[in-house]
Amino acid sequence: MPKLLPYVALVAAVALAAPAPRSYGQTNPKPGENPILRDVFTADPAPLVYKDRVYLYVGHDEAKEGQMFNMNDWRCYSSSDMKNWTAHGPIMQVRDFKWATKDAWASQVVARNGKFYFYAAVQEGAPANAKAIGVAVSDSPTGPFVDARGSALVSDKTTPGPNGWDDIDPTVFVDDDGTAWLAWGNPNCYLAKLKPNMTELDGPIQRIEVPNYTEGPWLHKRGGVYYLTYAAFAHQGMWEKLCYATAPRVTGPWTYQGILTEQAKNSYTIHAGVVEFKKQWYLFYHNATLTLPTGESGALGRRSVCAEYLYNNPDGTIQPITHTVAGLSVPPRKGAQPAPPKRPPLAPATAPPPAASAGVTLTENTQPRPAQWPGSPVFSTMPDPATLALDNLSFNHKQGVSSLGQTFEVKADCRLTRLDLFGGDGFGTDARQPVTLALYDLGPAAGLAADAPTYAAGANLLGNANGISYTPQAAGILQFDFAAAQQVTLQAGHRYALELQGVAKSAPLFWRVSRQDTYAGGSAYQNRQPVLLNNKRGYDFALAVYGTLLNH
Numbered sequence: 001m002p003k004l005l006p007y008v009a010l011v012a013a014v015a016l017a018a019p020a021p022r023s024y025g026q027t028n029p030k031p032g033e034n035p036i037l038r039d040v041f042t043a044d045p046a047p048l049v050y051k052d053r054v055y056l057y058v059g060h061d062e063a064k065e066g067q068m069f070n071m072n073d074w075r076c077y078s079s080s081d082m083k084n085w086t087a088h089g090p091i092m093q094v095r096d097f098k099w100a101t102k103d104a105w106a107s108q109v110v111a112r113n114g115k116f117y118f119y120a121a122v123q124e125g126a127p128a129n130a131k132a133i134g135v136a137v138s139d140s141p142t143g144p145f146v147d148a149r150g151s152a153l154v155s156d157k158t159t160p161g162p163n164g165w166d167d168i169d170p171t172v173f174v175d176d177d178g179t180a181w182l183a184w185g186n187p188n189c190y191l192a193k194l195k196p197n198m199t200e201l202d203g204p205i206q207r208i209e210v211p212n213y214t215e216g217p218w219l220h221k222r223g224g225v226y227y228l229t230y231a232a233f234a235h236q237g238m239w240e241k242l243c244y245a246t247a248p249r250v251t252g253p254w255t256y257q258g259i260l261t262e263q264a265k266n267s268y269t270i271h272a273g274v275v276e277f278k279k280q281w282y283l284f285y286h287n288a289t290l291t292l293p294t295g296e297s298g299a300l301g302r303r304s305v306c307a308e309y310l311y312n313n314p315d316g317t318i319q320p321i322t323h324t325v326a327g328l329s330v331p332p333r334k335g336a337q338p339a340p341p342k343r344p345p346l347a348p349a350t351a352p353p354p355a356a357s358a359g360v361t362l363t364e365n366t367q368p369r370p371a372q373w374p375g376s377p378v379f380s381t382m383p384d385p386a387t388l389a390l391d392n393l394s395f396n397h398k399q400g401v402s403s404l405g406q407t408f409e410v411k412a413d414c415r416l417t418r419l420d421l422f423g424g425d426g427f428g429t430d431a432r433q434p435v436t437l438a439l440y441d442l443g444p445a446a447g448l449a450a451d452a453p454t455y456a457a458g459a460n461l462l463g464n465a466n467g468i469s470y471t472p473q474a475a476g477i478l479q480f481d482f483a484a485a486q487q488v489t490l491q492a493g494h495r496y497a498l499e500l501q502g503v504a505k506s507a508p509l510f511w512r513v514s515r516q517d518t519y520a521g522g523s524a525y526q527n528r529q530p531v532l533l534n535n536k537r538g539y540d541f542a543l544a545v546y547g548t549l550l551n552h
Contacts, residue, residue, distance in 0.1 A: 042059065043058060057091070073092065074090065106168060120136070134152055175250060220274045236392050242260040364478055378490075395505060403438075421544075440460065450495075
């Protein structure tokens with residue numbers, strides 16, 4: 001889960017009685033103004049178009065002062081005009097999944113086979129005690145929904161990993177050929193086909209690799225283009241924004257198109273739902289701006305659902321969306337929705353040619369999720385970067401830093417030909433967020449502790465003009481290749497420091513760091529001080545050094 005806050009609810013679930021359906025609305029806001037739902041706190045919107053209505057499924061925030069999330073049931077609202085909403089009350093409570101214990105988190109409903117299938121993230125009980133995805137079914141879009149399996153569809157055993165929150169935020173997309181796909185996950189975006197019965201996985205689980213992904217995926221299709229919208233940046237130490245990517249097939253390859261919306265007001269989380277209704281596209285999300293008639297105001301666990309019009313460009317890309325108070329209370333722009341593109345896939349939002357500057361060529365993501373370094377490095381700080389380097393660091397870490405460094409030593413003289421690091425994500429380099437590569441000879445290692453409290457840098461062995469150009473990519477290997485004039489000689493027994501230098505508080509890219517001391521010959525530094533995680537030191541950045549051995 002995001003490092004900004006742990007993703008754990010503090011209070012056990014409490015069942016709530018379902019009120020009779022009633023028309024939603026208040027006299028003060030105009031119909032369609034944000035937040036669009038005002039009777040209770042709501043989050044994680046998931047729209048469904050069925051016949052002539054939009055059904056909106058949401059989680060119900062009930063957190064009190066000092067709590068993070070306290071969510072016990074899911075609610076449904078519907079509308080025929082996207083402005084006036086009818087509340088249908090709780091459609092299901094978390095304990096209706098007998099194997100679940102708490103946390104009625106993000107959900108979605110899809111119509112299939114004359115029935116309505118409800119997918120939701122909950123906390124699975126012992127022995128798993130981790131997040132899981134359940135599926136329920138109903139004959140009506142407003143329920144009642146009943147557990148369709150009696151067990152989790154996806155559990156921690158399905159996607160084993162170091163975190164107990166991997167399996168959250170399900171979204172289901174039914175393609176034109178009738179194939180149904182389930183996507184979910186934090187911090188990984190998983191994708192799996194569903195069997196026609198909609199209650200079992202059909203085949204292996206894949207991963208969707210996109211930059212800055214955190215959670216909350218949403219899949220939709222327009223024309224021949226597939227869209228993935230997702231909450232991003234929380235794992236990079238920032239409040240979530242919505243980003244999106246496009247692909248010619250639901251299985252990819254996915255092209256990152258950038259930020260769709262900025263962070264939500266008063267809420268570090270955000271969650272997208274995208275739908276077309278009566279030939280107009282809409283984006284649903286949540287913020288935390290609502291104050292109930294009781295005087296209870298929005299907060300971390302008291303969010304409120306909002307909606308905006310969504311417009312595409314002629315090439316199929318989506319126009320950036322600004323959060324507004326007016327929301328859907330004003331008419332959509334006339335003639336603003338071009339026809340869907342006929343020739344997918346879309347071009348990247350920013351072309352990512354190889355970046356060359358002063359003889360350094362950066363090749364991005366030659367091996368996403370690297371289980372090992374490619375080729376034969378002279379040395380590496382860890383053998384399996386994808387498993388061992390789980391945390392992201394950039395120049396925005398804590399109060400801001402201007403350098404990230406890894407010290408190392410080599411056992412034999414060699415001519416440096418390439419440096420690989422495990423990193424990616426971020427906003428990309430530009431005039432405001434430049435990155436420079438530097439390499440320093442710190443002297444004989446015998447006189448320096450591998451985990452020294454600092455190091456003194458001399459002349460940059462790579463020269464004074466080593467700015468790099470980087471376009472956001474999913475986490476993977478970044479290869480820095482050196483021209484002959486810059487292939488410096490590394491001396492046996494010397495300790496070196498490789499630094500990424502940038503602007504404090506910026507985040508052009510992230511370098512992944514271990515959660516343990518994986519390398520005895522050096523250590524990870526920020527501002528030439530040891531990296532501290534949870535107030536502890538003794539970590540390493542994921543780095544591999546390649547070279548031609550001399551005198552052999």
